[in-house]
Amino acid sequence: IGSNNSIVATAILASNRRGRSSAITEEVYKLADSKYNPYWGYQNGEIRNSRERKITEPILLLNHYLETDKFNLNTGVSYQKGINARSRLGYFNAPNPDPTYYRYLPSFYINSPIGANFISADLAKQGFLEKKQISWEGIYAANTKEKAAYVLYDDAVEDQQFAINSVGNLTINEHFQFYFGINYRSLQSDNQAIIVDLLGASYHEDSDPFSNTENNLDGDLRKGEKDIFNYHYKIAASQLDAFAQLKIALNKWNGFIAVNHSNTNYQRNGLFRNGRFPDTSFGKSETKSFSNPSFKGGLSYQITGRHWLRINGGYFDRPPVFQNVFINPRENNDIVNNLQNETISTVDANYFIRLPKLTGRLTGFYTRFQNATDVNYFFVDAGVGSDFVQEVITNLDKLHMGIELGLEYELSSSVKLSAVTAIGKYMYASDPNVAINFDTAGSEEDLINLEGNIDLGVAKIKDYKLSQGPQKAFAFGIEYRDPKYWWVAATANYLANNYANISTIARTQSFYIDPETAAPFPQATEENVTQLLRQKPLGNFYLLNLVGGKSWLKKGKYISIFVSVNNVFDTVFRTGGYEQSRNGNYGQLKEDNLSGNPLFAPKYWYGYGRTYFLNVAYSF
Structure with a gap:
């Protein structure tokens, strides 16, 4: 539109469907292997995965650009509507269909409270090896009656942004x-569980099998395929933010200073009146609002044309994400008590070098996260009792600090060497407060208390390592480019000091309490507890990756080929994991570990073995 104005319209349709995999214990890894995934099984000779993720999120964008010699303005409008669904198997008064369920494994019999039963353990091992995938045939056989024992359903999120x-x-x-x-x-998010497949049954009864309460007191108890069941709520979220930044360039000095302010609002609207929370589940919650100022700045100094320094720093105030605002959004409107903004203080210093044959950067960084909130869900046998709980962690601080070095050297016009080093320290920097919440609707359940929540005090987790990936990483690479338009490169990597995520509730005082006597375990001394809860690294490993390519120019047309082989030596390595929180008291966790093969051991994810990639391109 004239010489200074332009309008661009863009439409994007993104659709994706992929299977998901599970973290597994060391026991399961030894019985199967690192590629094992318990979520799938054969149905009529074809693989069917019970855990799939399906995403369809089309986006419309409209941008206006104004460009002059001294002033530029870009104004854009976007609209996105789509669905993000994750499928899973639900089971109701029926055996758990997961082949790795703890009662199906040898460790269940080895760690029996009445003594190890090695015959049953061996039978469990053989049974697992023979049927280590989901039995779709068994599921359909269990659903021959009208009422479903198993259903396949989606946890679906339909967003309009x-x-x-x-x-x-x-x-x-x-x-x-x-x-x-x-x-x-602005976000309008519709969250619901949708029945995808009744798996041979005629209907599903929409009630909670543990408390015998209905999931929607105002709805039909019988549900069919494509019906919404279990939970249904909407989230309304909005955010308005503005920033201003001044950039300064004076001879050898360059710098900037910036300020930002945002206002964020969250509100839940329950569409089911849940039988466990009849007074707090239906209708709109209070609107939770957050006001957040932030500041940042940076300064650079050019020593010479080949050497310069840069330092950046900032203080950021940000709201908690929605998932950490509501304690149990699927069932009620309850909000975390004393909710705070998270603050981030950060600084990094950098040195850059650019010589004819050598380029590099050295960086040191320090970042402190304060007043974070985290909400988790699990079943626990704690010193205060046993239940499905929502764990609420507040006043949580984290620390990231370390150094990074990257170098690249041209050995010749054809050969280039590179080296990278990253040494970090990622840890918890406070002892946060922990509380648990639970429902009190089950008349037959042994309740922790009648209030539905209990404050467990602080968790002693300061200086434990964060599950942030390897805290030490080293890489060395060599690349050769031939004048005849082909090239090959190899990179060797060493990754170390990676840790699994810890169980916070196991570091509270409730861990010391014997649930049978309500008194501390006599053996639960500081020394014994520290040894039992000692954090272990996931294991260090080496990886070798190869890449190469070649290109041709034929009659004005460009042809190229690219090949890569990652993890050449097919190394088995863990990428992450987490401690299970089931054993939430000293006596139970100690007993579970006596055999060296615990029922509720940490679960790990494993990286890919040797992988290949080939890309061929033809340009005309």
């Missing part, structure tokens, strides 16, 4: 530039 933003910059003079922007985002 609208956003409008405007970002501009003004060149004041050769030394000063001013940047500014404003952004508004």
